Amino acid sequence: MPYSPERKDETRRKIIRSAARLFNRRGFSDVTIDEIMGAAGLTHGGFYRHFNSKNELFAEAVRRFLRKEKPEPWEKNQPNCRETGRPIASFIVDAYLSRDHLHDGAGSCPLIGLPSDVARSGKAVKAAYRELAQSMIRGFEIDLNGSREQALVVLALCVGGMVLARAVGDQVLADELRDTVHKHVFMTAGWGNGPSC
Amino acid sequence: MPYSPERKDETRRKIIRSAARLFNRRGFSDVTIDEIMGAAGLTHGGFYRHFNSKNELFAEAVRRFLRKEKPEPWEKNQPNCRETGRPIASFIVDAYLSRDHLHDGAGSCPLIGLPSDVARSGKAVKAAYRELAQSMIRGFEIDLNGSREQALVVLALCVGGMVLARAVGDQVLADELRDTVHKHVFMTAGWGNGPSC
DNA sequence: GTCTATATCTCGATAGAC
DNA sequence: GTCTATCGAGATATAGAC
Numbered sequence: 001m002p003y004s005p006e007r008k009d010e011t012r013r014k015i016i017r018s019a020a021r022l023f024n025r026r027g028f029s030d031v032t033i034d035e036i037m038g039a040a041g042l043t044h045g046g047f048y049r050h051f052n053s054k055n056e057l058f059a060e061a062v063r064r065f066l067r068k069e070k071p072e073p074w075e076k077n078q079p080n081c082r083e084t085g086r087p088i089a090s091f092i093v094d095a096y097l098s099r100d101h102l103h104d105g106a107g108s109c110p111l112i113g114l115p116s117d118v119a120r121s122g123k124a125v126k127a128a129y130r131e132l133a134q135s136m137i138r139g140f141e142i143d144l145n146g147s148r149e150q151a152l153v154v155l156a157l158c159v160g161g162m163v164l165a166r167a168v169g170d171q172v173l174a175d176e177l178r179d180t181v182h183k184h185v186f187m188t189a190g191w192g193n194g195p196s197c
Numbered sequence: 198m199p200y201s202p203e204r205k206d207e208t209r210r211k212i213i214r215s216a217a218r219l220f221n222r223r224g225f226s227d228v229t230i231d232e233i234m235g236a237a238g239l240t241h242g243g244f245y246r247h248f249n250s251k252n253e254l255f256a257e258a259v260r261r262f263l264r265k266e267k268p269e270p271w272e273k274n275q276p277n278c279r280e281t282g283r284p285i286a287s288f289i290v291d292a293y294l295s296r297d298h299l300h301d302g303a304g305s306c307p308l309i310g311l312p313s314d315v316a317r318s319g320k321a322v323k324a325a326y327r328e329l330a331q332s333m334i335r336g337f338e339i340d341l342n343g344s345r346e347q348a349l350v351v352l353a354l355c356v357g358g359m360v361l362a363r364a365v366g367d368q369v370l371a372d373e374l375r376d377t378v379h380k381h382v383f384m385t386a387g388w389g390n391g392p393s394c
Numbered sequence: 395g396t397c398t399a400t401a402t403c404t405c406g407a408t409a410g411a412c
Numbered sequence: 413g414t415c416t417a418t419c420g421a422g423a424t425a426t427a428g429a430c
Contacts, residue, residue: 030226116313169320185200251425
């Protein structure tokens with residue numbers, strides 16, 4: 001048979017990617033293994049050669065956001081922002097609070113796409129979520145004069161603002177939340193009050 | 198038959214209360230109509246005399262948090278806090294960011310218990326969620342010198358901090374998030390930095 | 395208005411051919 | 413390693429007695 005180990009790993013990555021996008025959009029419980037495998041170009045019978053359960057796949061899908069190779073469209077910073085001398089974290093916040101991210105259900109950061117699903121899941125899934133949160137906290141900390149407290153505040157603001165903006169189902173209120181949070185983050189961080197890119 | 202209209206309304210309220218608590222803990226999709234009716238002391242066959250669908254009940258369950266008569270345990274402020282001269286909103290923030298609220302899955306505010314479920318639901322459910330958010334924004338605004346911007350920031354901080362604390366699955370990090378957000382809210386609100394009640 | 399009973403469907407997981 | 417086929421469980425919603 002022409003199945004090399006790399007081929008299996010490639011298939012596994014395709015399944016995780018497919019699962020991450022579907023979970024993000026429709027939640028853990030409402031997505032079926034058949035759909036995940038179908039979107040990966042496979043059939044659902046082969047699933048259990050890669051994962052022991054649907055829950056195990058969930059943890060991998062959350063973790064993927066850290067390890068993934070290609071950034072989502074909303075993560076790409078505008079080129080004209082690169083020469084402003086602003087710290088990297090400020091561009092991450094720009095992207096995180098962008099309208100593109102708000103509407104990118106499938107490619108969303110799991111922190112805002114799956115918070116209640118994760119809160120109801122097992123330890124492995126929560127550990128993956130925590131890894132992601134800590135990674136962002138460390139990233140913010142650097143451009144916040146090493147202040148972990150400020151980094152936690154910025155993360156809570158970004159997550160809270162976007163989670164609310166997604167759930168209120170009102171474009172005007174959603175934009176108001178994004179803009180206000182963005183302004184407040186930049187003010188408390190001392191990044192100037194440069195408007196969104 | 199001894200069934201008065203008030204009796205029917207009483208039953209309806211019991212169903213909504215039961216649903217709200219179960220949805221909060223385990224999410225919309227994983228809770229069955231049979232469980233909801235069972236917890237209300239009924240059987241699942243009678244459900245459709247009260248609601249047209251499970252989704253319709255979901256909207257009512259989210260809305261309930263506003264209309265409900267009795268506050269949850271975590272919403273009750275400590276008596277010794279009443280004579281400090283602090284504004285009402287500051288006590289609401291205390292309760293919202295409390296460890297009791299963090300661990301009260303069933304009696305939680307839906308804003309932090311069901312954000313991703315609501316984001317994936319229909320317009321009626323989102324409208325109920327928005328009502329709740331706007332009610333809190335108005336409440337904060339009063340004790341924030343009428344600043345809507347500050348009210349939005351406080352709401353985003355409270356929701357973001359608690360959503361993260363619930364999902365990271367780590368007591369230490371969860372407490373750090375709650376404490377840090379609490380401190381920052383009190384600082385920016387100018388409520389003094391009185392520690393949690 | 396609430397019950398028991400059931401129709402219809404779909405899911406996660408497994409079995410076994412290739 | 414991936415396929416087709418299926419098991420067994422449990423879901424929403426409906427039917428009809430009382």
